[in-house]
Amino acid sequence: MRTAVYPGSFDPPTNGHIDIALRAAHIFDKLIISVSDNPSKSPLFAIEERMAMLQEIFKDHANVEIHTFDNLLIHYVKEIGAQAIVRGLRAVSDFEYELQMASFNAFLNEEIDTVFFMAKDENLFVSSSIIKEVALYGGDVSAKVHPAVWKLLREKVKIKSKR
Numbered sequence: 001m002r003t004a005v006y007p008g009s010f011d012p013p014t015n016g017h018i019d020i021a022l023r024a025a026h027i028f029d030k031l032i033i034s035v036s037d038n039p040s041k042s043p044l045f046a047i048e049e050r051m052a053m054l055q056e057i058f059k060d061h062a063n064v065e066i067h068t069f070d071n072l073l074i075h076y077v078k079e080i081g082a083q084a085i086v087r088g089l090r091a092v093s094d095f096e097y098e099l100q101m102a103s104f105n106a107f108l109n110e111e112i113d114t115v116f117f118m119a120k121d122e123n124l125f126v127s128s129s130i131i132k133e134v135a136l137y138g139g140d141v142s143a144k145v146h147p148a149v150w151k152l153l154r155e156k157v158k159i160k161s162k163r
């Protein structure tokens with residue numbers, strides 16, 4: 001049984017995240033998408049909201065589970081008995097950070113590999129931050145996120161603009 005963990009902020013999940021997760025779920029027996037509970041990043045969506053959106057998106061994928069973690073990633077991965085960490089690569093700009101993380105995690109536990117996937121062209125330049133920024137200024141990003149995300153995003157934007 002090969003299990004991988006796909007960690008991230010998912011604030012909110014985008015079609016880029018979905019693309020990466022589906023590729024990983026196709027290769028590994030089990031994929032655990034794990035939302036990092038790191039309040040210092042001041043997320044727009046609460047941890048429960050991010051998990052609920054992911055649960056809705058992947059409800060028909062029997063080998064995908066949604067978890068959360070708030071400890072050191074490499075300890076968490078070992079604790080749940082997974083063998084690999086999944087990350088996505090977009091532009092070259094991701095490379096340096098991802099290389100540093102993967103190398104350091106390998107230093108902490110050489111038995112756990114980081115596996116990288118690339119999204120298809122149309123999802124390559126999608127990021128949670130650009131989705132939030134465009135949506136907050138009233139832009140339509142519905143083609144780049146799941147309908148469940150778009151619904152919650154519009155509610156958040158309304159709340160924010162009323163403040």
Ligand code: ADP
Pocket residue numbers: 007008009010011014015016017020086087088089090094117118119123124125126127128
């Ligand atoms: P983090 O805060 O851990 O970077 P994110 O939710 O921003 O969390 O991203 C999680 C992972 O998904 C990262 O490896 C990121 O590079 C990858 N990712 C996000 N969007 C895309 C995309 N459009 N194409 C490929 N990978 C992506």
